[in-house]
Structure formats: structure tokens, C-alpha cells
Amino acid sequence: MRIVAFGYLGLLLVLPLGLVGLRTFEHGVSPVLHALSQPNAVHALQVTVVIAVIAVIGNTVFGVGVAVLIVRHTFPGKRLFSALVDLPLAVSPVVTGLALILVYGPTTSLGAWLGRHGVHVIFALPGMVLATIFVSLPLVVREIVPVLEEIGTDQEQAAWTLGASARQAFSRVTLPAIRWALAYGVVLTLARGLGEYGAVAVVSGRLVGKTQTANLFVEERFQNFDQPSAYAMAFVLASIAVTVLLAINLLRPADEA
Amino acid sequence: MAISVRHLSKRFGTFAALDDVSVEIPTGQLTALLGPSGGGKSTLLRIIAGLEAPDSGQVEIGGLDATSLPPQRRNVGFVFQHYAAFKHMSVRKNVAFGLEIRKRPKAEVQRRVDELLELVHLEQFGDRLPAQLSGGQRQRMALARALAVEPNVLLLDEPFGALDAQVRKELRVWLRRLHDEVHVTTVFVTHDQEEAMEVADEIVVINHGRVEQVGTPDELYDQPASAFVMGFLGPVTKLGGRMVRPHDLELTDQPAPGAQAATVLRVTRLGFEVRVDVKVGDEEVWVQLTRGEAAKLSLKPGDSVFVMDAGKEIAG
Numbered sequence: 001m002r003i004v005a006f007g008y009l010g011l012l013l014v015l016p017l018g019l020v021g022l023r024t025f026e027h028g029v030s031p032v033l034h035a036l037s038q039p040n041a042v043h044a045l046q047v048t049v050v051i052a053v054i055a056v057i058g059n060t061v062f063g064v065g066v067a068v069l070i071v072r073h074t075f076p077g078k079r080l081f082s083a084l085v086d087l088p089l090a091v092s093p094v095v096t097g098l099a100l101i102l103v104y105g106p107t108t109s110l111g112a113w114l115g116r117h118g119v120h121v122i123f124a125l126p127g128m129v130l131a132t133i134f135v136s137l138p139l140v141v142r143e144i145v146p147v148l149e150e151i152g153t154d155q156e157q158a159a160w161t162l163g164a165s166a167r168q169a170f171s172r173v174t175l176p177a178i179r180w181a182l183a184y185g186v187v188l189t190l191a192r193g194l195g196e197y198g199a200v201a202v203v204s205g206r207l208v209g210k211t212q213t214a215n216l217f218v219e220e221r222f223q224n225f226d227q228p229s230a231y232a233m234a235f236v237l238a239s240i241a242v243t244v245l246l247a248i249n250l251l252r253p254a255d256e257a
Numbered sequence: 258m259a260i261s262v263r264h265l266s267k268r269f270g271t272f273a274a275l276d277d278v279s280v281e282i283p284t285g286q287l288t289a290l291l292g293p294s295g296g297g298k299s300t301l302l303r304i305i306a307g308l309e310a311p312d313s314g315q316v317e318i319g320g321l322d323a324t325s326l327p328p329q330r331r332n333v334g335f336v337f338q339h340y341a342a343f344k345h346m347s348v349r350k351n352v353a354f355g356l357e358i359r360k361r362p363k364a365e366v367q368r369r370v371d372e373l374l375e376l377v378h379l380e381q382f383g384d385r386l387p388a389q390l391s392g393g394q395r396q397r398m399a400l401a402r403a404l405a406v407e408p409n410v411l412l413l414d415e416p417f418g419a420l421d422a423q424v425r426k427e428l429r430v431w432l433r434r435l436h437d438e439v440h441v442t443t444v445f446v447t448h449d450q451e452e453a454m455e456v457a458d459e460i461v462v463i464n465h466g467r468v469e470q471v472g473t474p475d476e477l478y479d480q481p482a483s484a485f486v487m488g489f490l491g492p493v494t495k496l497g498g499r500m501v502r503p504h505d506l507e508l509t510d511q512p513a514p515g516a517q518a519a520t521v522l523r524v525t526r527l528g529f530e531v532r533v534d535v536k537v538g539d540e541e542v543w544v545q546l547t548r549g550e551a552a553k554l555s556l557k558p559g560d561s562v563f564v565m566d567a568g569k570e571i572a573g
Binding site for chain 2: 155
């Protein structure tokens with residue numbers, strides 16, 4: 001059983017990622033640095049990081065709020081609401097992108113109205129942020145919900161009887177109790193944000209040096225037979241993802257879920 | 258401070274947890290809310306604390322109407338069955354929580370926490386996390402935390418319910434002594450009649466969302482107001498259709514005035530006491546004897562005996 005599991009992960013995950021690493025450095029380090037220092041590469045990485053960070057901030061605030069709402073409150077339509085939160089996991093990112101164009105595209109009334117006020121959503125950064133937020137929406141929520149359910153309300157109520165306001169109880173008691181789940185959700189959101197391709201590709205317009213993210217850069221370079229650049233950027237993206245995931249797993253105490 | 262509860266009702270859906278409950282809890286005493294699970298006693302405690310809102314009725318604490326006050330402003334100490342320890346804080350931090358929320362000066366907090374840890378015998382455990390304590394220690398920590406803010410009333414919801422039998426007995430003796438030292442008005446919920454009898458000055462028996470009886474342990478045991486209270490507070494058997502305590506029945510081998518003829522069915526030894534099942538007419542009755550009494554009669558199944566109710570004079 002263990003061999004099967006390791007073999008499965010090895011063939012699907014470790015081997016391909018390892019080969020990306022090998023391919024990247026087959027001619028040493030300097031071509032990699034050269035490829036990554038092109039203005040378009042630097043810009044693409046910047047775009048990706050900005051989008052991922054905004055998506056993380058948005059979904060952290062939203063995720064904690066929604067998780068508390070789902071676990072601690074009852075309201076009509078709660079089950080439907082909870083199911084809706086999971087929707088982005090089920091919908092194809094390309095469909096998400098198309099749906100955003102239908103709402104905010106330059107030819108729609110909302111898009112046109114925003115355009116007249118100088119806000120361009122589609123083929124611009126706001127649309128790419130929206131797409132990334134959408135696809136990573138459930139990650140923080142789903143990490144926190146089971147932990148909130150497990151800790152129950154006793155600790156919060158104890159804090160109230162000791163004089164703590166709802167906000168104090170949340171920041172001093174609830175938040176520390178869910179901190180690792182929250183951190184894990186943030187890391188997953190960050191990883192997803194750095195890695196999102198489909199939805200962002202649709203709404204970005206793929207304007208090199210403008211709305212090109214690191215992932216789009218990889219694809220575009222690959223199509224243009226610039227494999228060294230494609231592999232170099234792919235390696236950077238994979239390294240960031242692996243590093244944050246490893247870091248969170250090493251930092252998290254073994255006895256905390 | 259005294260607690261006064263008037264005409265409290267609370268429903269959960271169609272289930273009436275409390276049905277027009279009124280009760281006066283005197284100041285400075287240790288009062289038990291006793292009753293079977295689902296009888297409404299925890300709901301009553303949580304309403305007093307402000308953790309649950311009543312559908313109707315009034316709660317007064319120390320003469321002030323507290324019905325619409327949030328829990329933060331009632332100045333009650335609450336101890337939960339499962340400790341509700343703040344898991345990420347040390348024992349000291351747990352105890353200091355209420356004082357820090359009240360922004361008391363650091364030195365005062367330090368001193369007060371030291372006092373309380375001494376009071377609950379956890380001086381050596383101040384820097385530990387709750388996970389590193391036993392259940393009994395955790396509950397003592399929770400008590401210290403609740404007492405830290407000098408509450409007007411201390412409310413305990415099945416405080417020993419999650420502990421094993423031995424620790425439970427130790428802790429309830431300890432709670433009684435603690436109360437004799439601290440004297441804060443204390444209300445605790447329990448479904449264990451022995452616990453209530455041993456610890457409480459006064460017992461409020463609650464069943465089906467209503468108060469069955471209020472009184473001292475002796476009053477309740479000797480003058481139960483209903484069959485339910487009688488049955489809940491101690492063992493009962495029936496003789497001549499009347500409920501009696503098995504230890505109030507006497508067995509003799511000679512006829513005596515008021516005694517009825519009976520046949521021994523079974524003799525069971527339970528530690529220092531002996532349970533004798535006898536048949537009186539069509540009724541099966543059980544009698545509780547001491548080992549000495551049983552030995553004197555040297556009973557065995559099939560023996561003819563006479564049974565009489567010696568508790569009548571006391572109870573009547």
C-alpha cells in the first residue's frame with residue numbers, strides 16, 4: 001500500500017517536477033539568470049505576485065468571515081450558501097474566465113459603465129485579480145470550518161463571561177485556536193494564486209509586458225521555442241510553491257491539526 | 258449576591274426546556290440544580306449567565322435586573338463541563354485572562370494570579386499548557402480563572418461530569434472546602450444526587466422544565482414533595498402501595514405490631530450492605546440491611562420473615 005502510494009506520487013508529482021529542475025539547469029546557472037532577468041520575465045513575475053497577494057488578502061478576510069458565518073450562525077439558505085462557496089472547485093477555470101467576461105466585458109453594460117469611469121476590468125489587472133480570487137475562494141474557508149467546528153463555542157463563551165467583547169474573544173481566543181488552519185489556507189491560496197492559469201488566461205488578453213503573468217509567460221515562451229526561458233520561469237514557480245508548502249508543514253507543531 | 262429567577266420560560270423548537278420557572282437562590286450559599294439530563298437545569302444556569310436568552314421571564318442578580326444584560330456585564334464566573342480552557346495559553350495566562358481584559362495593572366494581575374493558583378493548588382503548573390494537565394487540574398484552573406475577576410456569582414455546569422469517579426469525589430470535597438473559604442454565591446448543575454447531597458447547602462430539583470422542590474438535602478431526603486423527588490434522591494421500594502426507603506424497612510423473624518408476613522426471595526451482598534428481596538402478598542419489596550443485621554437473621558431464600566416500616570414516624 002505504501003509503495004503504491006509513493007509510486008503514484010513519485011510518477012505523477014516528483015518525477016515531472018524533478019525533470020523541470022534538471023532541464024532548467026542543463027546548461028548551468030547563468031542562462032537561467034539571463035532568462036529570468038529579461039524585462040518581460042521580471043514584469044510577469046511582478047504581475048503574478050501582485051495578483052496572488054491581493055487574492056490572499058481578500059480571501060483571508062472573506063474566508064474567516066464566511067467560515068465563522070457557516071459554523072457559528074444559522075440562517076435560511078445556509079446549506080445552499082455553503083455549497084456555493086465550494087462552487088469554484090467544481091467550475092472549470094476557463095468557464096470562470098468566460099463568465100467574468102460576460103459580466104465585466106467591455107461590451108456589457110456594467111463593463112461599459114465601469115470603462116467610462118476609467119476602470120477596466122477585462123484585459124486588465126482587476127479582472128485577473130477577480131479571476132484568481134474566484135478560483136481560490138473555498139481554500140481558506142474549507143481549512144477553517146472543521147477546526148471551528150471542533151473547538152466549539154465553549155472557549156468563546158468562557159471569554160465572554162470573563163468580560164471579553166465579541167471582538168476580543170475572537171482575536172484572543174478564536175483566532176489563535178484556528179491559526180494553523182488559517183495559515184495553511186493562506187498558503188494554499190497563495191499557491192493557487194501563483195499557479196492559476198485558465199481563468200486568468202481568458203480575462204487577461206495575454207498582453208506581453210502588460211497582463212502577462214508568470215504562467216502565461218511560460219506558455220508564451222514555450223510556444224515561441226524559447227525553452228530555456230519557459231523552463232526557468234516554470235522552475236521558479238514550482239520552487240516557490242514547494243518552499244511555502246514545506247515551510248508551513250515544518251513550522252506547524254506536530255500535535256496541532 | 259442573591260439570584261432571583263421569575264417566571265422563566267425557554268423553548269427550543271417545540272421542546273420546552275424551562276416552563277415558568279421561579280426560584281430564589283440565597284446569597285453566599287452553595288446551591289445545586291439537580292435533575293435528570295434534559296430536565297432544563299443547564300438551560301437555567303446558562304440563562305442566569307446570559308449565555309442563553311429566555312423567551313419570557315426575569316433574572317435578577319444582587320437585586321438588579323440582569324435579563325437583558327450581555328454575559329460580559331453580569332460579572333458571573335462560569336465553569337464549563339469540558340473546562341473550556343484556552344488551549345494556546347499557559348495556565349497563568351488562562352487565569353489572568355479576565356484581569357487583562359479589565360486592564361488591571363501588571364503587578365496586581367501577577368499577585369492575584371499567584372494567589373489563585375495557590376488557592377487551587379496549581380502553583381507549580383503556572384507555565385504549563387492546559388493540554389499538559391489532568392482533567393481535575395484543568396477544572397481547578399477553570400475555577401481559578403472564573404474566580405479571578407471576583408464574580409458576584411459563580412456558576413458551574415456539571416463541573417465534575419467529565420472526570421472519573423475517584424477524582425470527582427476528591428474535587429467535590431475540595432469544592433465544598435473552597436466555598437467555605439471564598440463564600441461567593443455558587444450555583445452548580447449536576448445530575449448526580451449524591452454529589453448534590455454531599456456538597457450543597459440547598460438543592461433545587463428540576464425535572465421536565467419545572468422546579469419540583471427546593472430545600473436542604475435533609476428536607477428533600479426526608480420530606481420529598483413528590484414521588485419523583487423521592488425516587489431521584491435515593492433508593493425507593495414499595496410496601497403496601499406506598500413508597501418507602503429500603504433502609505427504613507426492618508426485618509424480624511418474630512411477628513410484631515404493624516409488621517407484615519413476607520417470604521425471602523434473594524439475598525445479595527453489596528459491600529457493607531445487604532439487599533434482601535422479599536415477597537409481601539403479591540408485592541416484591543426490597544430491604545436494605547447492614548451486614549450485622551443480616552448476619553443476625555441468617556437469611557436464606559424461602560425463609561419466612563416479618564417486614565415493617567420503621568421510617569414512618571420520621572417521614573410522617
